[in-house]
Amino acid sequence: MTALTLSTSSAATVRADAVVVGVAKGPKGVVVAPGAEAVDKAFGGKLAAVLETLGASGAEGEVTKLPAADGLKAPVVLAVGLGEAPAKGDGYDSEALRRAAGSAARALSGSKKAGFALPLEDAGAAAAIAEGALLGAYSFTAYRSSSNGKGKKNDTKSQPLGEAAILGGKPRDKEFKAAAERAQTLAAEVNRARDLINTPSNDLDPKSFAAEAQAAAKEFGLKVEVLDEKALKKGGYGGLMGVGQGSEAPPRLVRIAHTHAKATKTLALVGKGITYDSGGISLKPAGHNETMKCDMSGAAAVFAAVVAAARLGLEVNVTGWLALAENMPSGSATRPGDVLTMYSGKTVEVLNTDAEGRLVLADALTRASEENPDAIVDVATLTGAMVLALGHRHFGIMSNDDAFRASVHEIAEEAGEQAWPMPLPGHLRKGMDSPVADLANMGERMGGGLVAGLFLKEFIGEGIPWAHLDIAGPAFHEGSPWGYTPKGGTGSGVRTLVRLAERTAAGDLG
Incomplete structure (x- = not known):
């Protein structure tokens, strides 16, 4: 992972492969952002004019490289767009800094060191720049061969930026140091989730995912319990067993927990962990299978968030529940029309085996409720309907408590993740009525993401505030990288859960 340092060097004196400065869109053209004064001076006060000549506009994420002027130690200046310049007296938004740093880090892949001279008003800005740089520098190379078949090593451009130095970062200041350390931990755990999501299903099944949790528990002092298929069958986990019974890789339920001696509150986090989703007997159509290794993104986010809580020493108990299964078609697979008896004792008629995530989550939510936590949050790539509703960058938030939903939404925005509160209309519940069971796993087609949320609500313990994050849109990015968002697994939800x-x-549960 890219190293992070706080440096007292100026943009003019830092010894690095490149120095990163910010520019913005002003009312009359490109504006040089605070932090770049020394670089602008080296260009005779004409840095903005030079950049405009090169076609720069200051638009968000825009990257322009140019040779450094005399007087600068770094040989290259990289100007990154911050978007619209703030009004006089206002500072730059944290997310704008985060995305700019991410764009710069991606553009400097293969470089040994870069100095980031972006607007740095306080420790919060330092944290945003650090997060953006570390997340933007992410690269998944585990399956890249060491040569191209001609005896030459892979292009160094495929390697991430070696070191990101935050210039003016006050390394001796406690707030700045704490901000940098948190950013390093947070980025490492988001990238842990990304690695898991990007790992192909032939190397990450329920058993091997559980082994990853066991290894992390040993390393970071977490408590871990793994229920295998025998324990799940004996315990009556009909949802997990029903989904996983068609695969040669049997399901697992993992409980991984961070506890703190001074904690007075407990959070339960539940993640959907379908390590591969073929749709089961209700097979997915052609073109929808290729990325289904990502259907465990919710479990990856929960796992990473619990580890982050431990590494940060947070004074709160955080219990993660990873509902792990592989959804495959075979002679032993659950069929449409079958009835499953869930861990809660409720019966569910399975009308569509591709609506499997809610089945494994239902068992885990019931089990999590038994411990009577102060709140439960589940995270899942649950429905295509949520992608249709919100697109690929926002996740939906549903809840049985309006105040808690509002709080989670606020926290997501604060963490830099785009989200939107969604309702749980009671009239949609009737569509899940079944003539043979307590309920069906499908309801009305319109509003399908909300129907899925209503299904999950049935398995929440009485009086427990609960929120459901449907991350189907932002969990896996198939387009070109942007900001600090890479192609492939994104780690969506981790930052929200940690915050x-x-x-x-x-003491602010909300």
Whole structure:
């Protein structure tokens, strides 16, 4: 992973492969952002004019490289767009800094060191720049061969930026140091989730995912319990067993927990962990299978968030539940029309085996409720309907408590993740009525994401605030990278869950 340092060097004196400065769109053209004064001076006060000549506009994410002027130690200047310049007296938005740093880090892949001279008003800005740089520098190379078949090593451009130095970062200041350390931990755990999501299903099945959790528990002092297929069958986990019974890789339910001696609150996090989703007997159509290794993104986010809570030493108990299964068609697979008896005792008629995520989550939510946590949050790539509703960058938030939903939405925005609150209309519940079971796993087609949320609500313990994050849109990015968002697994939800844990530790559960 890219190293992070706080440096007292100026943009003019830093010894690096490149120095990164910010530019914005002003009312009369390109504006040089704070932090770049020394670089602008080296260009005779004409950096903005030079950049405009090269076609720069200051638009968000725009990257322009140019040779450094005399007087600068770094040989290259990289100007990155911050978007619209803020009004006089206002600072740059944290997310704008995060995305700009990410764009710059991606553009400097293969470089040994870059100095980031972006607007740095306080420790919060330092944290945003650090997060953006570390997340933007992410590269998944585990399956790249060491040569191209001609005896030559892979192009160094495929390697991430070696070191990101935050210039003016006050390394001796406690707030700045704490911000940098948090950013390093947070980015490492988001990238842990990304690695898991990007790992192909032939190397990550329920058993091997559980082994990853066991290894992390040993490393970071977490408590872990793994229920295998025998324990799940004996315990009556009909949802997990029903989904996983068609695969040669049997399901697992993992409980991984961070506890703190001074904690007064407990959060339960539940993640959908379908390590591959073929749709089961209700097979997915052609063109929809290729990325289904990502259907465990919710479990990856929960796992990473619990580890982050431990590494940050948060004074809150955080219990993660990873509902792991592989959904495959075979002679032993659950069929449309079958009835499953869930861990809660409720019966579910399976009308569509591709609506499997809600089945494994239902068992895990019931089990999590038995411990009577102060709140439950589940994370899942649950429905294509949510992608149709919100697109590929926002996740939906549903809840049985309006105040808690509003709080989670606020926390997501604070963490830099785009989200939107969604309703749970009671009239849609009737569509899940079954003539043979307590309910069906499908309801009305219109509003399908909300129907899925209503299904999950049936398995929440009485009186427990609960929120459901449907991350189907942002969990896996198939387009070109942008900002700090890579192609492939994104780690969506991790930052929101960690911030929720921090707010809960501070006594602000919401």
